[in-house]
Amino acid sequence: MTDSSTPPSAFGTEHEQVVFCHDEASGLKAIIAIYSTALGPALGGTRFYPYGSEQEALADVLNLSQGMAYKAALAGLDLGGGKAVIIGDPNTLKSEALLRAYGRFVQSINGRYYTACDVGTFSPDMDIIARECDFVTGRTVEHGGAGDSSVLTAFGVYQGMRASAFHVWGDASLAGKTVGVAGVGKVGRHLVGLLLEEKANVVVTDVYAPAVEALKEKHPEIRVVADTAALVREPLDIYAPCALGGALDDEVVGVLSAKIVCGAANNQLAHEGIDKLLEEHGITYAPDYCVNAGGLVQVADELEGFNFDRAKVRAAKIYDTTLSVLEHAKSEGVTPAVAADRVAEQRMREVGRLRSVWLPKS
Numbered sequence: 001m002t003d004s005s006t007p008p009s010a011f012g013t014e015h016e017q018v019v020f021c022h023d024e025a026s027g028l029k030a031i032i033a034i035y036s037t038a039l040g041p042a043l044g045g046t047r048f049y050p051y052g053s054e055q056e057a058l059a060d061v062l063n064l065s066q067g068m069a070y071k072a073a074l075a076g077l078d079l080g081g082g083k084a085v086i087i088g089d090p091n092t093l094k095s096e097a098l099l100r101a102y103g104r105f106v107q108s109i110n111g112r113y114y115t116a117c118d119v120g121t122f123s124p125d126m127d128i129i130a131r132e133c134d135f136v137t138g139r140t141v142e143h144g145g146a147g148d149s150s151v152l153t154a155f156g157v158y159q160g161m162r163a164s165a166f167h168v169w170g171d172a173s174l175a176g177k178t179v180g181v182a183g184v185g186k187v188g189r190h191l192v193g194l195l196l197e198e199k200a201n202v203v204v205t206d207v208y209a210p211a212v213e214a215l216k217e218k219h220p221e222i223r224v225v226a227d228t229a230a231l232v233r234e235p236l237d238i239y240a241p242c243a244l245g246g247a248l249d250d251e252v253v254g255v256l257s258a259k260i261v262c263g264a265a266n267n268q269l270a271h272e273g274i275d276k277l278l279e280e281h282g283i284t285y286a287p288d289y290c291v292n293a294g295g296l297v298q299v300a301d302e303l304e305g306f307n308f309d310r311a312k313v314r315a316a317k318i319y320d321t322t323l324s325v326l327e328h329a330k331s332e333g334v335t336p337a338v339a340a341d342r343v344a345e346q347r348m349r350e351v352g353r354l355r356s357v358w359l360p361k362s
C-alpha cells in the first residue's frame with residue numbers, strides 16, 4: 001500500500017480523468033482513475049480494500065491505473081489504463097446495493113473505463129455490477145466471461161521465463177533448471193504445473209500451509225522450504241516471486257544465486273535502483289508487468305466474446321515481448337525495467353498520435 005504521509009493530488013499527475021463516487025445509503029466511496037485512453041478504453045480492475053485514508057486510496061488508484069496503461073501498451077492491446085478502488089472492508093461493506101451503485105457510476109463514464117476483478121472483488125461481483133453497467137469484464141463463465149484469469153497469467157509468466165532463459169543461456173528450455181516459486185496461490189500453482197511438465201526442478205514456499213500441502217499432494221516431486229528467506233538462499237537458476245509486491249530488495253538481491261527473476265507478482269522492485277542492483281549482480285530481471293499480462297489479455301478478450309484458444313495464442317506472445325524488451329535493454333545499455341517502460345511509452349505515443357489523422361464519420 002502507499003505512504004499516506006504525503007497527500008497526493010489528482011492534479012499534477014499525467015492522468016486524464018479521476019472520478020470520485022459517493023452513495024451514502026449503500027456506503028459506497030470509490031475512486032475511478034483513468035491514466036490514458038491513447039490506445040483505447042481504459043481497462044483495469046476494481047480493488048476493494050480498507051484503506052487507512054482517502055489519500056492512501058487516491059495514491060493507490062493513481063499508481064495502479066498508470067501501471068495498467070503500461071501493461072496494456074506493452075502487451076500490444078488496444079486498451080488504455082485505468083483502475084478503481086472502493087474504500088472499505090469487502091467482508092463487511094460489500095452488498096448488492098453498493099456494487100450496483102458502483103456499476104451506475106462506471107456506466108456514467110460511458111465506456112471510457114472498463115472494470116474487472118482485483119483484490120477484494122470476484123467474478124460474481126462483476127455479474128452484479130453488470131446489472132447496471134455495460135462496461136464490465138472478468139465475469140463468470142455462465143455470463144460469457146473468461147472466469148479465473150490466473151491460468152493465462154501463469155502461462156504468460158512461463159513464456160516470459162522461457163524467453164529469459166533463451167536470452168541468458170541461448171536455449172529456451174527449462175528442463176533441468178531449478179526454479180524457486182514464492183507463493184503458490186492461484187497463479188503460482190498453475191506455474192508449478194507448467195514447469196514440471198517441462199521437467200524443471202521446482203522448489204516452493206508459501207505462508208499458507210494448506211496451499212503448499214495441496215500442491216505437494218498433487219506434485220510429490222516438488223521440494224518445499226520453510227519461507228521466502230530460505231527459498232532465495234537456495235541454489236536456484238530462476239526465482240519466481242508469485243506472492244506480494246516488493247519481493248526484490250537489497251537483501252534478496254544480495255543472496256540470490258538465480259540468474260533470472262521472472263514471476264507474477266506486481267511491483268516486484270521494492271524501491272528505485274533495485275533494477276540496477278540486479279544487473280550489477282548479473283541477474284536478468286524480466287519486468288513484472290511484461291510477463292504477468294496474461295490475465296489482462298484474458299479479460300481483454302472478453303470484449304470480443306471470450307475464446308480461450310484465441311486468448312492463449314495472444315498470451316503466448318509474451319515470449320516475443322519479453323525477448324524484445326531484454327534485447328532492447330542490452331542494445332541500449334539500460335535495465336530491462338527501463339526498456340519495458342520505453343517500449344510501452346513509445347507505443348502510447350506513436351499509436352495514440354494516429355487519432356489526429358482525421359477520418360470521416362462512418
Ligand SMILES: NC(=O)c1ccc[n+]([C@@H]2O[C@H](COP(=O)([O-])OP(=O)(O)OC[C@H]3O[C@@H](n4cnc5c(N)ncnc54)[C@H](O)[C@@H]3O)[C@@H](O)[C@H]2O)c1
Pocket residue numbers: 149150151153182183184185186187188205206207208211228242243244245264265266292293295296
Ligand atoms: N491472478 C492474476 O491473474 C494476476 C494477474 C497479474 C498479476 N498477479 C499478481 O500475482 C501475484 C499472485 O496472484 P494470485 O492471484 O496467485 O494471488 P493469491 O492470493 O491466489 O496467491 C498468493 C499466494 O502468496 C502467498 N503469500 C503471501 N505472502 C507470502 C509470503 N510472504 N511468502 C510466501 N508466500 C506468500 C499467499 O498465501 C497465497 O497463497 C499477486 O502479486 C498478483 O497481484 C495476479
